[in-house]
Amino acid sequence: MxxxxxxxxxxxxxxxxxxxxxxxxxxxxxxxxxxxxxxxxxxxxxxxxxxxxxxxxxxxxxxxxxxxxxxxxxxxxxxxxxxxxxxxxxxxxxxxxxxxxxxxxxxxxxxxxxxxxxxxxxxxxxxxxxxxxxxxxxxxxxxxxxxxxxxxxxxxxxxxxxxxxxxxxxxxxxxxxxxxxxxxxxxxxxxxxxxxxxxxxxxxxxxxxxxxxxxxxxxxxxxxxxxxxxxxxxxxxxxxxATQRAGQSTGFRMSVQRVSRPGEGFRGYQGTVSGGSIKPGDSVVILPSGVEANVKQIVTFDLIRNAAVSGDAITLVLDRPVDIARGDMIVAIDQRPQTGTAFSSRLVALSADGIEPGKRYWLKAGSRRQRVQVTPTAALDLQSGQWQPATGLALNAIGSAQLDFDEPAIFDAYDTNRQTGAFILIDPETRNTVAGGMIEGRRNPPGGLRGGTDGRVRITLPGHLLEAFRNSDFARSHAGEIRVEEGESSND
The missing domain is CATH 3.40.50.300 (P-loop containing nucleotide triphosphate hydrolases)
Incomplete structure (x- = not known):
């Protein structure tokens, strides 16, 4: 050489x-x-x-x-x-x-x-x-x-x-x-x-x-x-x-797979921990109902545990009777996932029929299954590396899509938690898996208002309206309650 x-x-x-x-x-x-x-x-x-x-x-x-x-x-x-x-x-x-x-x-x-x-x-x-x-x-x-x-x-x-x-x-x-x-x-x-x-x-x-x-x-x-x-x-x-993949930063997450009632005096909620950790005495909230409770006991097949971490299969016993069903999620009370009826996602189309615009599919995430309307918005051109507008996704295409649910859905962003941020789409007619997906985040509801993790209401406005709103009497009087960001005020 x-x-x-x-x-x-x-x-x-x-x-x-x-x-x-x-x-x-x-x-x-x-x-x-x-x-x-x-x-x-x-x-x-x-x-x-x-x-x-x-x-x-x-x-x-x-x-x-x-x-x-x-x-x-x-x-x-x-x-x-x-x-x-x-x-x-x-x-x-x-x-x-x-x-x-x-x-x-x-x-x-x-x-x-x-x-x-x-x-x-x-x-x-x-x-x-x-x-x-x-x-x-x-x-x-x-x-x-x-x-x-x-x-x-x-x-x-x-x-x-x-x-x-x-x-x-x-x-x-x-x-x-x-x-x-x-x-x-x-x-x-x-x-x-x-x-x-x-x-x-x-x-x-x-x-x-x-x-x-x-x-x-x-x-x-x-x-x-x-x-x-x-x-x-x-x-x-x-x-x-090489370094191992860094741990993800969500609080406790457990999707309920089964309610255990072996006898009159015992009610436990079984599942695999998909994020964070839990110990007796911790406060949790059940989603989507929003009911709060405390952990009384953590049980496995052969012993009572002092704590559980991600990957553990456990039975949680709470300190009060709560109406919980398969598919509900038990989460840390101070680190909750996103809930809503509209989310943005990335998809990999895995079916010969691709993803049809506006079609309703079954979405399965963990033990939860929901009906969802999928609207593709962009596809990745693998030759140029550029995202192009798209109304559908063909087999093996990689694209962005909007997800609209009939009922509240529960997700973390995939970058935050792979377990609670991933899903598959199932064709209700053929029962075939048609796509794998990753949640990017919750979409803005109409009007651009949404709750932030800091407790303030987030208002998203186009750039030409941003400065005028910040200088308004309303914005000054509610400065500690709102956070204004630049972006689209409608549904993304």
Whole structure:
């Protein structure tokens, strides 16, 4: 490689805005929970082969698995005489016959420094829903790109979905670099293009690595011999030092799945904690009724607990009889979610029929199911990265939509709580899941008035009316009760 290209590579690394991934090894001990990550990208970019190589080189493949792999790889060995690593992930018969990934494959492995759970997600457009499922619980995304073709539409779609799902750490693995004769300039061009895309998605933590999954270069072992111009970490080194997804900042949340009445003297409300923590004596409010109560007892299948945290399956006993039904939500009295009949959202269309404008669907969030009218307003152009006005969403489209409910709905913004900010849409006629969605926030009711978290009424007005209203006698006399913001005064 030329000295000019080497200096380019060093400049690229110096400009990397993500030191947090490189310096977080102290936070990533083996006693912490496993790091969850996904591999994603377009079809045939080598996702299954990369994970298979990762499992093989970290000695996560047991002897019987290795023997079966050698047997199943008959006639499929590569030029190096190694087995077909993709078979470690492609478990379905159709996957092996077609050489593609259809379902999400989860695998567990560990190194001396950390444990991992990896989800191999399919690259084909028709299996986008499976990719979204894998991204919903991941801390980090490894996005593969073929060094020969660069960023494709499906690469952009997967990156966008991962970002919408709240993933803020990306590793760009420029795979099959050996098939370009280890071309540094091409690698740098792909890396720069992806960084520009990531910035439009609000993602700044990006590390680029040139890899050959087939040969195992820069996966677990460094590829210094073939790529002396690359001085960065291997993929496994980045994974060992990555930070886990930050905890979300809501108070206690529990969607009621069942009311337990085993005897005349006991009434408990069962569910899984989806945010915050709870202990006996804490005050809670039941939504949507707004009834308040105190926690008397926390019960699990084998003991009485002193506290419960997110992820715990519990039975809550309150200090007074309360009318609570399946689908109601018990929340912290001082940190309540948003309630209302109108919300804005982002959708990923998963049905061949797409999302029809104004059609009524079933919306399912947790144990709650409600009728909702969905009105798409914009769709993302994956080629330009620009949002365009839209009245409908086709299969695999990513868009914005307004949700209008007949009855009050209960949500947190997805960025605040993934559990209480996500939902699916179900076609009432076919019973098929037609979209996955994320709540952005509550829409303004007519007139632009809404309650704020600080107790003041928020008034949203267009810019040309804002100054006149602030100078009015009404605004001065109610200065401590209202907060005026610039925006549209009607329903968003």
């Amino acid at each position: 030329t000295g000019h290209n080497t200096s380019l590579a060093r400049a690229e690394r110096a400009a990397d805005p993500t030191p947090s991934i490189e310096t977080a090894s102290e936070l990533a001990g083996k006693d912490s929970r496993p790091l969850r990550f996904i591999t994603c990208g377009s079809v045939d970019d080598g996702k299954s082969t990369l994970i298979g190589r990762l499992l093989w080189d970290t000695k996560a493949v047991k002897e019987d698995q290795a023997a079966a792999l050698s047997r199943d790889s008959t006639g499929k060995q590569n030029d190096l005489g190694l087995p077909d690593f993709a078979l470690l992930l492609d478990g379905l018969q159709a996957e092996r016959e077609q050489g593609i990934t259809i379902d999400v494959a989860y695998r567990y492995f560990s190194t001396e420094r950390r444990a991992f759970i990896v989800a191999d997600t399919p690259g084909h457009v028709q299996y986008t829903r499976n990719m979204a499922t894998g991204a919903s619980t991941a801390d980090l995304a490894v996005l593969l790109v073929d060094a020969r073709t660069g960023l494709l539409e499906q690469t952009r779609r997967h990156a966008t979905i991962a970002a919408l799902m709240g993933i803020r750490q990306f590793v760009l693995a420029v795979n099959k670099i050996d098939l370009t004769d280890y071309d540094e300039a091409g690698y740098l061009q792909i890396s720069r293009a992806f960084r520009e895309l990531a910035l439009t998605l609000g993602v700044k933590n990006v590390i680029s690595i040139p890899v050959s999954a087939l040969k195992g270069e820069n996966i677990v072992l460094p590829g210094t011999a073939a790529m002396p111009w690359y001085e960065g970490p291997t993929l496994v080194e980045v994974l060992e030092r």
